[in-house]
Amino acid sequence: MLSKITVSPSPHISKAYSTRGIMLDVIIALVPAMVMACWYFRAPAIILIVTCAVSCAATEWLCNLIRRKPDSVNDLSAVVTGIILALSLPPNLPAWVAVIGSAFAIAIGKMVFGGLGANVFNPAMASRAFLTASFGMLMTTWTVPATIDATMPVLSPAGADAITQATPLNWSKQAIKGKADAAVVNEQLMATVTGSVGGCLGETSAIALLLGGAYLLFRRTISFHIPVAVLVSAFVFAAIWYFADPTAYVSPILHITGGGMLMCALFIATDPVTAPLPVKGMWIFGIGVGMLVVLIRIVGEYPEGVMYAVLIMNALTPLIDRFCKLVPAGGKTHG
Amino acid sequence: MHPPENKLTEDSQIQQMPNPKLVSVLLGQHIGAVCSSMVQKKDKVQFGQQIGQAEGFVSAPVHSPVDGVVRDIALQSHPVLGREMAVIIDVDAESSIKPLPNGQFTADFDETAFSDKQIRDAVRQAGIVGMGGAGFPTQVKLEPNPQTPKEVLIINGCECEPFITGDYRMMMEWTYQVIAGIKLACRGAGCPTVRIGIEENKPEAIARMAELLKQCSGAGNMEVVPLKTKYPQGGERQLIKAVWGKQVPTGGIPPMIGVVVLNVATCAAIADAVVNNAPLTHRVVTVTGGAIANPGNYYVPIGTSVQDLIDHCGGLTENAAKVVMGGPMMGLAIADLSTPITKASGAITFLTEETITKAKYERRQTACIRCGRCLTVCPEHLNATRIAHAVKSDLLDVAQNYHMTACIECGCCSYICPANIELTGYIKTGKILLARAKKRMPK
Numbered sequence: 001m002l003s004k005i006t007v008s009p010s011p012h013i014s015k016a017y018s019t020r021g022i023m024l025d026v027i028i029a030l031v032p033a034m035v036m037a038c039w040y041f042r043a044p045a046i047i048l049i050v051t052c053a054v055s056c057a058a059t060e061w062l063c064n065l066i067r068r069k070p071d072s073v074n075d076l077s078a079v080v081t082g083i084i085l086a087l088s089l090p091p092n093l094p095a096w097v098a099v100i101g102s103a104f105a106i107a108i109g110k111m112v113f114g115g116l117g118a119n120v121f122n123p124a125m126a127s128r129a130f131l132t133a134s135f136g137m138l139m140t141t142w143t144v145p146a147t148i149d150a151t152m153p154v155l156s157p158a159g160a161d162a163i164t165q166a167t168p169l170n171w172s173k174q175a176i177k178g179k180a181d182a183a184v185v186n187e188q189l190m191a192t193v194t195g196s197v198g199g200c201l202g203e204t205s206a207i208a209l210l211l212g213g214a215y216l217l218f219r220r221t222i223s224f225h226i227p228v229a230v231l232v233s234a235f236v237f238a239a240i241w242y243f244a245d246p247t248a249y250v251s252p253i254l255h256i257t258g259g260g261m262l263m264c265a266l267f268i269a270t271d272p273v274t275a276p277l278p279v280k281g282m283w284i285f286g287i288g289v290g291m292l293v294v295l296i297r298i299v300g301e302y303p304e305g306v307m308y309a310v311l312i313m314n315a316l317t318p319l320i321d322r323f324c325k326l327v328p329a330g331g332k333t334h335g
Numbered sequence: 336m337h338p339p340e341n342k343l344t345e346d347s348q349i350q351q352m353p354n355p356k357l358v359s360v361l362l363g364q365h366i367g368a369v370c371s372s373m374v375q376k377k378d379k380v381q382f383g384q385q386i387g388q389a390e391g392f393v394s395a396p397v398h399s400p401v402d403g404v405v406r407d408i409a410l411q412s413h414p415v416l417g418r419e420m421a422v423i424i425d426v427d428a429e430s431s432i433k434p435l436p437n438g439q440f441t442a443d444f445d446e447t448a449f450s451d452k453q454i455r456d457a458v459r460q461a462g463i464v465g466m467g468g469a470g471f472p473t474q475v476k477l478e479p480n481p482q483t484p485k486e487v488l489i490i491n492g493c494e495c496e497p498f499i500t501g502d503y504r505m506m507m508e509w510t511y512q513v514i515a516g517i518k519l520a521c522r523g524a525g526c527p528t529v530r531i532g533i534e535e536n537k538p539e540a541i542a543r544m545a546e547l548l549k550q551c552s553g554a555g556n557m558e559v560v561p562l563k564t565k566y567p568q569g570g571e572r573q574l575i576k577a578v579w580g581k582q583v584p585t586g587g588i589p590p591m592i593g594v595v596v597l598n599v600a601t602c603a604a605i606a607d608a609v610v611n612n613a614p615l616t617h618r619v620v621t622v623t624g625g626a627i628a629n630p631g632n633y634y635v636p637i638g639t640s641v642q643d644l645i646d647h648c649g650g651l652t653e654n655a656a657k658v659v660m661g662g663p664m665m666g667l668a669i670a671d672l673s674t675p676i677t678k679a680s681g682a683i684t685f686l687t688e689e690t691i692t693k694a695k696y697e698r699r700q701t702a703c704i705r706c707g708r709c710l711t712v713c714p715e716h717l718n719a720t721r722i723a724h725a726v727k728s729d730l731l732d733v734a735q736n737y738h739m740t741a742c743i744e745c746g747c748c749s750y751i752c753p754a755n756i757e758l759t760g761y762i763k764t765g766k767i768l769l770a771r772a773k774k775r776m777p778k
Contacts, residue, residue: 004656005657005672006657007668009759009760009763010665010667010668010744011663011664012663012664012668012684012691013750014750014751015750019704272705275705277718278707326737327716328585328717329714330715
């Protein structure tokens, strides 16, 4: 018999998934990129990914302890932050720097705002910006993948050190300055698709990222709006320069496959916490990110613009949300 | 959105429920003014006798479903209002029992034998209200409106709520009575056309209604419209949009755009009321859910308690955890099993512990991660998370800025929310707080 009746507001059934499920989906989607990172960069990659994931989770646990809040490590969002942070770090970064970065990402990037769902900036990108400011040298030193010979001539653009200047985006920066030929850089396209180039851990292999992104879209963990907006706007924007001067500016396709653009479009800009809610807002946000990335890459001083582009658009998210207020199905008036 | 349909009682024929020993006929079973009692303690009442007087234009009288003696006129648990006055009747052992429809309606039913005025009067006197759940007095909907002529009568046969099958069974078994009711309602309201919206997950109902309509005389203006199966397709505003392509304005009601919407069960009641002068004393109730021994569709005296229905249906299972008046998406969980069936209760769903409880971790409400799923599923294009958080922070003006009162409370946002936030619950609370603030509702 009925000893106890539960009373609650309707509905009385719910879909069987959770925040944890969403985070787990993101982790699964990042597996191809992690595998490729480990394949190309070997032991340092594994060390970095594990260090970041574990220290992010540990920081979350510690923060909850200090705040006297229920433990939230279980929702896996800290692990996702850790993995994304690791994948956007250079492979040769010492593990202790990664620990500092992870602690910053969770403690300052997320928990001081109130924890999951309350942060203004993407924690991984905030932390990366912090690391770039604090450890500038370490954060811009690139090792080449273990699978290719570092002395291969194509990897040594005019007068540059093959070890420290190995990313395609660095070359394209050189090309803009007239120190390299954009056409030669464009030949790296295939390498950026497979990932056999220098760069951040998880950002080198376009194919692995696309695979993960396809999984997220298939599972409807993310909607297509932000990735499409980022990629199309970046492509169109980069194409303007390319067609103006193909010798100085690399092809827009390389802008998409090279550097962190795909990582950004599929995994970073789609972070729901720091992106706008309404679809119209998602388009504005995505277009803004795509344009800013290209603008920073081409006009700015940095070869890569993902981090600052995302942070800038994160800051604009509340404004975009307010600007794109939804109109109810029956029109605006209400009685 | 597609919550699991769980139509357990799809193939259960509508069965008669015997009279219980006691009925509690609530005096407020509809939207609008509560009735005043016309009987006193110890009065003898007869089956069909009016016992509650309608107060005002938007109101509906209530009638006794049994022969018996008034035990008391007292407060009784009410599924919507919490507590409300009810006429409590001890049922005579030899009380007459309202039989199931006996097939008196056929294809040649001629509604022109009744004038539109006659129809509206009969509907008012029978105390018919919207039987789909809201309980809005039907004669008010039928009343002519000189400003906006009525364009169409839309019959709601969607039954998009999971578990509920009463309307489906009525369309299958009482088809001619339902069609007769539609014809009468159409004449009573003066609508030139009729559209019957049925979801595609009920192909037999679509086929049967369409086929029998063809055989009926004077049904040339009537048409069955198969609708995509999705929740909440049967929401009045969603139904009108899907069937007639028109959008009811925010804060508005269907008459503003010349549309009348009636539920299948209401139509069956109209036929009974107009032709047989029978007041609304019984209704089809789907007794369903995983926690009841014998689920089924029953023709129940209005005023029967939930406990009596449980006893009639073989009792509850061990793991029963929640009793819901209505379906699992919009129904109201009740705390008192003596709560009586009202004119608007189309179903009672008994949910098991397993159904209402997900994994232990997931049960806890977690932080909103702004995933936006509540925006994607909202049929009214509202920002549920913003409204809910505004209500939580006691910022009713902000909530209203996001059109809180446009919410139809379908429950999609809460259903989909991965953080287990009771978004619909917050919005409902916000609406009540707002109404109180505007002093529309007593504290």
